[in-house]
Amino acid sequence: MHSSLARFFIDKAASDFEPAGMYTHATDAGWISRTHRAIAPFRLQQPTTPSEVVQALIESEDSSIIAGGIDLVRRMRSGNSQDTLIDLSAVSGLREIEDHAGFIRIGALATHWDVETSPLLAARLPAFQAAWKTIGNVRIRMTGTVGGNLMAAERAYDGPVLLGVSGAKLVFLTDGGEVKIAASDGAGSYPSRALLTAIEIPVMPNAQLGFDRTLKPVVSVAVGLVDQDVSVGVGCAHISPFFWSGKVSEVEAALASALPEPIDNPMGSAAYRRRMVTVLARRLIRHLHEGDAS
Amino acid sequence: MSGELAFVSCTVNGVAREFHVRAEDMLIDVLRDRLALTGAKLSCDLGACGACTVLMDDKPVSSCSTFAWQAGGSEIRTVEGLAGADGTLDPVQQAFVDNSAFQCGYCTPGMIMLARALLDHDPSPDRDAIRAWMGANICRCTGYEMIIEAVENAAAASQEAGK
Known part of the structure; x- marks a missing residue:
């Protein structure tokens, strides 16, 4: 039914949106499809080993890695074009969750669902697993990867905050070999033209983890506690996550003086975000001390 | 730069299919435009609302945000493939009608596929599990109560039929 009315909407859509990235088309099915925001053409590479991925990153000036694609596709829809996408689906050995002496190693291609359903994590890092379970929805958790959550470097994402306060190390493969970065050092310290291959999370018998994301996207706070030593991670409130480590007794004074000025916008004022960081951190620490991590 | 063609071989609702696609083509476009499987709906175009949900190897995915080449080697199921050859509705479809x-x-097609994935994964979910799982998709008419009840009834009907 290509009525004049339908034609009107096609023309109107075309005149309103082109050339700003929309297109319209009729289909073989005889229906008028709702239209996408166009994704610019790109070259696709599908290496099979981590070192081939690193070589591909070096050879292409304007390339991006695609794992689950949750974040990348959204960015490309927003006009962030890429000359080359390097697909990791044919690279094996990057999805395992393994027990090592003193730490758990999570392959960068493990999905959120893999983390959520791992018996190993349930036994060794149950609080981490419970916190990770709150990420996204089931469609995102079954497709999105732990590595993608980190490499997206989005200030509202939970992965960097949770891993930062857990004392995790990020393992990158570079042209010069393997490099390990503390998760709390943030995305600015990630090596360029490198493949994140794994995340190593220390397992300590007396370590505790608490996480409060109820005020997202205004602020989120994670707390890692080992006896009287505490790490506080703050998401959403700044351009990139903020981390502070010290003694429990120093938290409130330290957050008052060391917390950078938060983002100030209609979603949440800087003063409100600043106040909530301290409230949530204090509450999480109290709950952990009382043995209630929820 | 110009895009490249990729060769995709997969099964869609049990039928083997092969395509040449542009790297930037999305799965939903192949399903809707080439196979005339118009059940999956394009809505938010961001992978957020779930109207385009199909099952890829039993996993619910947003076909609007999945490149067609990512479906290579997989089994795709859409709402068109749920009913039996004689037209008998899947228990989830029947429960949505009832x-x-x-x-x-x-x-609805996205909701039904999401619910089908849940029952494939967990045949007897409790109401909280249904609410958490189905929370992935958005109904702009806000008919959530009936959707949750339909999934509960579909689970119960499947359990009954399996006895």
Whole structure:
């Protein structure tokens, strides 16, 4: 039914949106499809080993890695074009969750669902697993990867905050070999033209983890506690996550003086975000001390 | 720069299919435009609303945000493939009809596929599990209660049939 009315909407859509990235088309099915925001053409590479991925990153000036694609596709829809996408689906050995002496190693291609359903994590890092379970929805958790959550470097994402306060190390493969970065050092310290291959999370018998994301996207706070030593991670409130480590007794004074000025916008004022960081951190620490991590 | 063609071989609702696609083509476009499987709906175009949900190797995915080449080697199931050859509706479809679990119907194919994935994963989910799982998709008519009840009834009907 290509009525004049339908034609009107096609023309109107075309005149309103082109050339700003929309297109319209009729289909073989005889229906008028709702239209996408166009994704610019790109070259696709599908290496099979981590070192081939690193070589591909070096050879292409304007390339991006695609794992689950949750974040990348959204960015490309927003006009962030890429000359080359390097697909990791044919690279094996990057999805395992393994027990090592003193730490758990999570392959960068493990999905959120893999983390959520791992018996190993349930036994060794149950609080981490419970916190990770709150990420996204089931469609995102079954497709999105732990590595993608980190490499997206989005200030509202939970992965960097949770891993930062857990004392995790990020393992990158570079042209010069393997490099390990503390998760709390943030995305600015990630090596360029490198493949994140794994995340190593220390397992300590007396370590505790608490996480409060109820005020997202205004602020989120994670707390890692080992006896009287505490790490506080703050998401959403700044351009990139903020981390502070010290003694429990120093938290409130330290957050008052060391917390950078938060983002100030209609979603949440800087003063409100600043106040909530301290409230949530204090509450999480109290709950952990009382043995209630929820 | 110019895009490249990729060769995709997969099964769609049990039928082997092969395509040449542009790297930037999305799975939903192949399903809707080439196979005339118009059940999956394009709505938010961001992978957020779930109206385009199909199952890829039993996993619910947003076909609007999945490149067609990512479906290579996989088994795709759409709402068109749920009913039996004789037209018998899948228990989830029947429960949606029985519970009037749709108003405008635009989100319904995605909701049904999401619910099918849940029952494949967990045949007897409790109400909290259903609410958490089905929270992935958005119904703009806000008919959520009937949707949740439909999934509960579909689970119960499947359990009953399996006895």
